[in-house]
Amino acid sequence: MKFANDKDFMASLRELFAKSGRFARAAQQVLKVIELAERKTKVEEVFQGLVTTNHGESRVQHCTKYDLMGACRLVTVQHDGICLFLFTGSHDDCDEWLERNKGKRFHLKSSQQGRVIESTRVTEDISNPSRRLTTTSDLAPGMLWEKLPARYFQVLCEGLEPDYVDQLKSLTSIVSDDELVDLALLAPDERRDVLYDTFDLLKGGQVQEAKGRVDQYKGTVLPLSDAAASDIIEAVSGDEVVLMGDVDKELFEHFVKTASFEKWMMYLHPGQREFAKKDFNGPTKLTGVSGSGKTSVLIHRAIRLARVYAGEKVLVLTLNRALSKLIKDLVHAALGSDAPENLEIKSFWELCKDKLASVEPQNKLIYSDKTVATNEFAISEHIDDIWAEYYERRNNNADAKVLWPLHKTLLARGIYPADYVRQEFDYLRSALAPSEREQYLSLEREGRAIPLEERYRQSVIAGLAAWEKKMSVVGAVDYLGLTTALYKHIDKLTPEYRSILVDEMQDFGTVELKIIRRLVAPGQNDIFLCGDTAQSVLTKYHKLSDANIDVVGRSHSIVKNYRNSREILLAASQLFDRNRAVFAGATNIEILNPEFANFSSPPPLLLEAESLQGELAHALGHLKSRMEELGAARTKACIAVCGFSQAELEDLASQVGLQVLTGETNVVAGKVFLSDLEQTKGFEFDSMIILNCSTVAIPHPLLPAEESYRELCKLYVAMTRGKTELIVSYSKGPSSFIERVTDCFTEGSWSDYSSAMTLHVTKFRSARFSAEPVLQNETLDADAVLMFPEAAGLSTSAQDKLIQLVPGINRFRGRKQLTWKRFDGCYDALKNSPSLQSINSVSEGVWTELDALHKRISLRQTEPVKPTREILSLKSRPIGK
Template sequence: MKFAHWKDLFGSLQDLMQKGGKFGKAAAQVSGILKLAQRKNTVSEVFFGIPTTNHGESRIQHCIKYDLQGACRLITVQHNDVCFLMFAGTHDDCTDWLERNKGIRFHLNTIDGRGVFEATRVSDDVSDASKRLTTIPDFSAGKLWEKLPARYFDKLCVGLSEELVVKLKMLTSIVEDDVLLELAIEADGSGDIDHLYDTFNLLRGGSVQEAKARIDLHNGDVTPLDVIQKDTIDKVSSGDEVVMNDDVDAVLFDHFLKTASFQKWMLYLHPSQREFVKRDFNGPARLTGVSGSGKTSVLIHRAVRLAREFPQERILVLTLNRALAKMIKDLTETSMGDDAPKNLVVQSFWELCQEKLLEFEPENGQIYWDKTIKTNKFAIEEHIDEIWSEYYECKNNNITAKVLEPLHRTLINRNIFPSDYIRQEFDYLRSALGPLERKNYIRLEREGRSVPLEERYRSNVIDGLASWESKMTNVGAIDYLGLATALYKHITKIKPIFRCVLVDEMQDFGCVELKIIRALVATGKNDIFLCGDLAQSVLTKYHKLSESGIDIVGRSHSIRKNYRNSREILAAAFELFIQNKKLFSSASAIEILNPEYANFSSSPPLLLMAEDFTSELSYAIDYLHSLLRDENGASRKFCIAICGYNQREIELIAKNLSLNVLTGDTDVVAGQIFVSDLEQTKGFEFDSMIILNCSNSVIPSPALPVEESYREICKLYVAMTRAKTELIVSYSVNASSFIMEISTKFTQGAWDTYASKAPMPKFVFAKSRFIDDSDKELLNMTAHAILYLPEAVGLTTAAQEKLLQTVTGTTRFQNGRQTEWKTFSFFYDGIRRMPTIRNYNGISEGVWNELQNLFTKLDNSEKSLAATIRNSTLSSPKRPILKLKNNV
């Protein structure tokens, strides 16, 4: 007798274990049965001492139920030398499960050359209501037939009249059983009316995979369990729905029963994933996969396998994101407990660099952090984003960034916001070349960077990067790529201390990091295993494996089946790529895989509008509060991702809301609600995902090159595909053009029909930037300060020059006429009142028009800021919302 598990078994056992007491003992009984089934091969041996129930079961053919402790039941299907363990639970839970799965039948299908068991529900007799399949509508949008691949619908329609086919194409998820029955009866010429009724009933309930299997069963493309030969059964592999008992890791399974539901994915492997856990490679290998395909799960299982295979050597799992590394480490330890291999190391690349730098530079180790170190109780801990702003804008008597002024001003003239673009260029350079190799940047082909930079501007970048690194050293902090650069200086000292290195989210590693990884492991069998999705490339880096000493030729593979997202969510996210293919022409290295959709549906994503960003946030908080009040809310996880803000600003927002923020140190397993930017969400998953500030003025950024906006598509795709069953995209005024191009995939509406405004603490937002000082007056700045504002983007060189000559921060007259002004406001008002001064100062009509437009933009920003200040503090609430601080 072969033993196998139906896909519902693991979850049902975990539910029993979480209840504890007698229910936990029932789950332990089944665990014992599964272990025994790996050593014994008869039903009498495996179920010894466990009685069958007193009553038979007619809802499922060949069903046998067993009595467990605590008045629980174990449901099995036993037929033709196979025993399927289906579900375990209380009497009521088992009754509900049997009703939902009435008519289930197994068959053998051949997938990629392997025989796997699948199942579908089948009506015994559609003319008898008690023997007829029925499902609960999933209320998904669209026509039911469109859920099927065209080849399946064609098979379904063989022998049907054109008139009937037209009627079938009109069916939606709200079709009633009687209507389906009438249409099935019309198909009497096909010789079998049951399969037509069953197929559309299954589609109505969102069970697309079962519907396809029902068509295959009718057409003889799969083999019913009844007629499968024994020698064939012996060769059956685990599949997506049925796992053969021999493929279950007993150690992992024991710990699985005791872990939280968030960690379920750690245990179960689908066949397309299992292949890459067990497979050996004669050198570095790469596994790419669509979002939600379980790449991280593959990586962890493979790492555990290799750690057991090489118990005397160290195996490294490496990821860029510190929070993701922590989660992987926690999940591995929780899932395996004391049985976790002691030679398995899980680190972020940041932690690895710190560790090695302490080895090579013990005297400097304390400075390698992304915040300044507090030297005394009066010292201020500065975030790296604050340090960048101080450096780049030449604040506090810091003038080293002046070397970047020529590049800064030409980028303004090209309609590009220089601060962001130059910081990205620093990252691109450091990810491509080590400190001693930077002269090669002058001739480097900047793949994926659309703004051409001639040699003098590239020299500016090299010099500016050197001054930025010096600034970080002086203040005692470092950014991520600065850390990698510091370690790369010691590349020749790095020894191959690991037997195997497995890298998650490999697309985020640049050449410098990849060369360090290459140095950590000797060349050989299974030395480097890279996992990732090139379509999730969100960082501005130079990524070329061929230049990093990592040769994957002949060892690059992909998996396309998505298991995380509902069909509706993934379809909306993938449509981003379909509608913007042309934007990826400058990023030839990015490969976009066509996904295979998961076998479940949800409501379409929501596209909701509010009057401003503060309102969006207020509504989102109230909406999540309502989900928390749900009785099942305690086990769910939620995320608010915000477009257009940097990491420091996100952290300030989260702090004001008393919410968790996704950073390098976040404990995702322990928390429930998180605030994040778009890219930090990568690697995680949430039951509900809300993306705020997805407005046309924010994304794509109007101050960055259109040709490079593909990265923002990737970021938006990443955030959207974190949602398992619920996705809300929010905007104010006008939605992002990215979203409007795919708006048919959303249900559109206004926030006030879904939530109320939660009270908000007083903090101020302006456009896509955070303003700490609410008294900051944009119009009362000097030219130097104004040229660092987003509003200055687009000014011609002539307008910049004239602004710098006249708005100097001092008042100066020549021959009785004013030539310099303290602030832009004074300058604008003086020229407007006395136009002759304009001519005296050589301000052409074209330049004056530009400066008038600049005044309007700054004035509007100030008014918007003032309105936001007024609206950011709501009236005293009737109840606290998510423990908000500083409610007024």
């Protein structure tokens, strides 16, 4: 006799245990039954001590119910060599479940894994309301027939009159049972039941069951009632029914007894399970669509390998520190003290810090992304602030002057140099170690759209050296700086792990991959890489072959999405499909077509507010109402903000009292989080709200359009974090990415959907969304002006003239002023005296540019930076080879 769990059983057992008292005692009886099912083969041995209920059960075929303590019940299906655990709960809970699943029948269906057990519901008598299906509508938009794959709908319509098919195509989720019955009765006798059942199931969003109902009608599946003992023996676990032998016993019991633990950690679907259990003879790569459970596979695989290699260390490695902490919390929740002691879970940041502590103990305090406060009055600085100080040459630090020629030519291209150069530093450090950087002069910069002549590449190398020196002096380091520091000692690194499993592998650069390769010896199950190239969000050089990691013949993929509703995943998938043009400059990006999950939700919302602050106020008001309505337990939410750096988000979060997704965030315990787009990767939330998805924020208007695919990937990542609710928000016009998929959203105004919370935000601190007046700044000379995003698009001749006229010093020749201390003073003088323009050789074209620049800076207090038509037209100009 085989024993297996149906899809609702585990959650019902957990809920029964969570009720405590007599209900928990009943749950313990069920756990005892499960324990016996692991080692007994006869039904009477497994259910010893339990008696069947007095009344039989006709609502589910082959159903047997058992009495438990406290008037509780255990519902099973038993037939010819198999026993399926369906549901357990109080008498009323079981009765409600049976009514919802009236007509449930199981069958065997062939799949890639083998014959799996699935179910559907079947009407016994269409003319009798008590014996036909009655599915509650999910109120999803669109036509029901479009939810079915075309081949299934063709089977239903074969031989039917075109007018009748048109009536079927007109059905929506609000069709009444009576209307559906009347329409089904117009079909031939043998087609009535299957037509009614299929569309009734589609009405409730039960697409998988609807397909199963058509399969039963076609005869392409084997009903369990017709299956022989040999057929049962061949059965394997599927998405709906999981055989007892495929359940991790320790995880199962912890799940039942820990109501807060995430369900997805418990069961692996068949498409996932093989990768958790299979041994591979060398490095292996598993790619999968968002929501396909890659992280879950990795966790289960890591636990298994840690147990197999009990005397050796196994490492789970992530790039994102917050994700690393989440995995630690989930493993602890799942296994508690039973977690393998040899299993380590770290972010790459933590790994580098640990290794550096052993080889450079004297520099322990340097390796942080914030400076260390030297006394109680000192304020630690974030690495983003240190970058701004370095690049803008503040506090008498001129080290970045070497980048000035590159800065000017990028400005002329309409590009914001501070962001582009920082990305280029990351690209260089991810590709080459410090000792190898001369190779950068001839490196094929895959994925970078702006060609750089050798002189500019030389300045990048010199500028990067100065940036690394700056970080060392102030006592802080950015992420890739930490990697670079460790790589200097790569010859000292030795294989200390039996296996390393890497999550989100597409965001690891070649240098990081080389370090990973050194820490594990080649062999069976040595490296397991998990990820999705369509979620590549960082500017890095990534080549497995350069790191001596060969996955040829060991690359696999999974495409079934289990996380998102059909409506959310459709919007995210269409975001990629309709913006494919931006991938023209991308390399090594593979977009997998996902299979949809088997549940629906309302369509995602696209909402507008008057300002970014209004967006945030309404988002918080919406979540407050949602928590009051659904309860905090069902409202884990994230608010992601486009166009903000981590430091800027932390500043905003401190003003509104929210947690930011960082390496210290307890995601399991928390409820509402603030994040940028990329930090959301690897998480899932009941509600996902994306703010500032505006034309001025994403894609970055002052970076190359040819590289905007990374920002599209970030937006896709954030959208697919939402399980059942997604809201995309904007002000001042929606992003061009979103404009192409508005039909996948319900559009409206925030004010129509929620009340705004009162916020006490003094400022939105952002390089591109600042509301600070700057024209009266005492140090607003030419160099300072040319650091502003507003200066992007200024021609080289206009820049040179600005530098000549505004060096930061007032100089005169007699009564005639030659140079100015501040830009506003120079502008006013030239505007009021056209003759002065002539005297200072300011051409009409240059004056037009300076006048437009002054206007853009003047708007800084009320408007975020946005590109002008002139700036956009400049983006096609080459600046080198």
